[in-house]
Amino acid sequence: MKINGNEIRPGNVIQHKGGLWVAVKLQHVKPGKGGAYAQVELKNVVDGTKLNERFRSSETIERVRLEQKDFQYLYAEGDMLVFMDTETYEQIELARDFVGDERAAFLQDGMQVTVELFEEKPLGISLPExxxxxxxxxxxxxxxxxxxxxxxxxxxxxxxxxxxxxxxxxxxxxxxxxxxxxxxxxxx
CATH class of the missing domain: 2.40.50.140 (Nucleic acid-binding proteins)
Known part of the structure; x- marks a missing residue:
């Protein structure tokens, strides 16, 4: 979905420079001379690198919608954690470091989690609060x-x-x- 540069909001995921980025901080700037722009701090969804970019209102950016699916935690097998899609019963394996060691310790058998996917590739996981x-x-x-x-x-x-x-x-x-x-x- 295409959006204008001034429509970016914190939490939006955009496709930029060949990668997926989430908007972390945003500041609208209206200089005395020239057009207004949005100064956006972006964080790469895959590797966590940060980037500061300026987007003018005339620019268009591709906003990405992440699919959120409910999964059930089944068990740990070595360094992999096994989850099952609650609708299709398909199983996926996620690396323990993808989830994070500290957060993985809270996983319990049968626990419901939400996995964010982009083109069927897992990008993030949310545990119960x-x-x-x-x-x-x-x-x-x-x-x-x-x-x-x-x-x-x-x-x-x-x-x-x-x-x-x-x-x-x-x-x-x-x-x-x-x-x-x-x-x-x-x-x-």
């Missing part, structure tokens, strides 16, 4: 600590370390934010 995990190790509360500001380290069943309030102990289930890797609340 929150997951429930059991605390396997938590330091005991130190007498005199106040519950308002002091957090203590804890280890979750998936091996991830997270800071928790003093009242959380080993064996409890807690809700964790997957993007920030932070404690949210006790699980119900």
């Amino acid at each position: 929150h997951v429930t995990l059991e605390v396997t190790e938590a330091e005991p509360v130190v007498k005199g600590q106040t519950a308002s500001s002091s957090y203590k380290p804890a280890v979750l069943e998936n091996g991830v370390r997270v800071m928790v309030p003093p009242f959380v102990s080993a064996g409890e289930r807690i809700v964790v934010d997957t993007s920030e890797v932070t404690y949210v609340r006790r699980a119900d």
